[in-house]
Amino acid sequence: MKHARAIVAIARSVTLEAIRRKEIYVLIAACLLLTGLAFSLNIFDLGGLVKFYREITLRLMGTFTAVAVSLLAVRQLPREFEQRTIYPLLARPVPRSVFILGKAVGVLLVALASYALFVTIYIIGMHYLDGELAWGLLWQHVYLQFLQMGLLTSGAFLLSLLVSPDAAATLALLLYFASNVMGHMALSLYELTHTAGRAFLHLLTYALPQFVLFDLSGKVLHSEIWDPLSLSVMGALTAYALIYSLLYGVGAYALFRRRPL
Amino acid sequence: MNAPIEVEQLSVSYARGTKRVTAVQDASFTVAEGECVGFIGANGAGKSTTIKALMGFLFADQGEARLFGRPAKDPKGRQQVGYLPEVALYYPYMRARELLTLYGTLSGLKTADLRQRIPAALEQVGLGGREKDLLRTFSKGMQQRLGIAQALIAQPALLILDEISSGLDPLGRYDLRQLLIKLREEGRTIFFSSHELSEVESLCDRVIMIDQGRICKEVTQRELQAIGQQQSLESFFINTVREETD
Numbered sequence: 001m002k003h004a005r006a007i008v009a010i011a012r013s014v015t016l017e018a019i020r021r022k023e024i025y026v027l028i029a030a031c032l033l034l035t036g037l038a039f040s041l042n043i044f045d046l047g048g049l050v051k052f053y054r055e056i057t058l059r060l061m062g063t064f065t066a067v068a069v070s071l072l073a074v075r076q077l078p079r080e081f082e083q084r085t086i087y088p089l090l091a092r093p094v095p096r097s098v099f100i101l102g103k104a105v106g107v108l109l110v111a112l113a114s115y116a117l118f119v120t121i122y123i124i125g126m127h128y129l130d131g132e133l134a135w136g137l138l139w140q141h142v143y144l145q146f147l148q149m150g151l152l153t154s155g156a157f158l159l160s161l162l163v164s165p166d167a168a169a170t171l172a173l174l175l176y177f178a179s180n181v182m183g184h185m186a187l188s189l190y191e192l193t194h195t196a197g198r199a200f201l202h203l204l205t206y207a208l209p210q211f212v213l214f215d216l217s218g219k220v221l222h223s224e225i226w227d228p229l230s231l232s233v234m235g236a237l238t239a240y241a242l243i244y245s246l247l248y249g250v251g252a253y254a255l256f257r258r259r260p261l
Numbered sequence: 262m263n264a265p266i267e268v269e270q271l272s273v274s275y276a277r278g279t280k281r282v283t284a285v286q287d288a289s290f291t292v293a294e295g296e297c298v299g300f301i302g303a304n305g306a307g308k309s310t311t312i313k314a315l316m317g318f319l320f321a322d323q324g325e326a327r328l329f330g331r332p333a334k335d336p337k338g339r340q341q342v343g344y345l346p347e348v349a350l351y352y353p354y355m356r357a358r359e360l361l362t363l364y365g366t367l368s369g370l371k372t373a374d375l376r377q378r379i380p381a382a383l384e385q386v387g388l389g390g391r392e393k394d395l396l397r398t399f400s401k402g403m404q405q406r407l408g409i410a411q412a413l414i415a416q417p418a419l420l421i422l423d424e425i426s427s428g429l430d431p432l433g434r435y436d437l438r439q440l441l442i443k444l445r446e447e448g449r450t451i452f453f454s455s456h457e458l459s460e461v462e463s464l465c466d467r468v469i470m471i472d473q474g475r476i477c478k479e480v481t482q483r484e485l486q487a488i489g490q491q492q493s494l495e496s497f498f499i500n501t502v503r504e505e506t507d
Contacts, residue, residue: 009366020354083350088411091316091344092367093336260275261318
């Protein structure tokens with residue numbers, strides 16, 4: 001690919017920022033601390049502890065990575081504008097699409113690295129507790145979480161070009177955390193509303209990503225009764241994530257492409 | 262062969278609240294290969310806006326700006342351009358070497374070339390031996406020197422420098438002037454804006470003046486020399502701008 005080196009160079013600068021600014025360490029440390037606490041609680045029998053550890057760790061892994069990704073992604077473009085660091089970058093023979101792609105790849109690399117760290121800790125903990133690891137479901141969960149991070153990144157980029165970085169972070173996290181509740185709420189409301197209300201609920205369902213679809217932690221937790229998802233379901237979820245990521249990404253690029261700097 | 266810079270009837274406006282403000286109106290000029298051209302004007306006259314339109318950061322309402330014959334929005338036109346922004350901060354969490362590696366890579370330089378050029382570029386701007394220093398430890402003047410190094414890293418044929426001496430102390434300005442003289446002698450095309458009119462006078466083959474968004478005068482070196490016998494460029498500039506205003 002013609003611009004591969006440029007994308008890697010920009011992505012590297014994002015990862016350097018995440019490492020050197022140390023904010024991400026706070027999130028990782030907090031996650032590890034809570035995981036350690038879950039691990040050391042002595043109020044359950046061994047079977048109960050394994051389940052408790054599994055549930056807490058899987059939920060924390062997803063939540064902390066989502067927070068880290070959102071905070072990192074929403075400030076990538078606005079900070080470049082604000083500090084005017086974008087000028088020497090775009091003064092090179094680099095199209096704006098390559099710039100935005102490099103930034104997204106960088107955020108995803110940071111997400112992947114922090115999630116890989118959490119998964120490693122989870123596996124070590126499970127190994128120590130002699131808990132059974134449902135490998136199939138676990139890897140599917142990890143894969144879907146990564147797709148979710150891509151979706152969150154492109155959504156955060158789009159939001160950061162529409163509203164202030166603080167508002168974008170709040171909205172991105174609100175969408176992430178409310179996704180589960182909204183899914184159930186929309187179903188209940190659908191029964192209670194008429195044509196206009198239902199049309200609005202349809203619009204909401206299709207316009208906003210359903211992050212809850214990418215969370216298999218409940219299945220991993222109860223792996224004794226759940227089999228891994230079929231290939232067709234995994235394929236459909238992959239397509240869903242890619243389509244939404246692409247839509248948000250194209251939206252972000254369309255705004256950025258014509259933005260005067 | 263296309264001229265490094267061509268500006269034709271360029272008009273650029275930007276939004277200020279609900280209004281649109283015209284910053285550059287019907288500006289036309291060309292910078293030929295090997296020329297050193299100064300771009301002067303009062304604050305808010307439209308110098309930086311013109312330069313940003315040339316770099317593809319702002320979009321023309323009318324007319325066109327071209328680099329090496331390519332429209333400003335075409336990234337390929339910037340292949341041979343080194344640019345120093347009016348105000349730029351550089352990533353405080355990076356080291357000087359990492360920053361120049363990033364910019365050099367984006368300019369298409371290979372790793373082996375970067376290994377040679379980074380120490381040389383830093384040496385050239387008086388930052389030799391500071392490769393491994395974090396940029397958060399750099400003073401304003403050092404950041405400006407680093408800005409010049411990043412503009413030079415790919416050894417471009419055309420240098421576009423916006424407010425070159427901003428933030429530099431007298432020694433830094435002297436070093437910069439020597440560097441520009443050397444680059445001009447090497448045959449590079451230089452287009453720069455500056456408020457230091459003595460610097461412009463001593464370096465340029467030609468001076469373009471802009472006032473209230475309009476190009477109001479172009480003066481060649483010969484004319485500059487003739488002016489220099491009677492008055493300084495500063496007095497000439499002030500008189501020209503006043504005449505335009507009246």
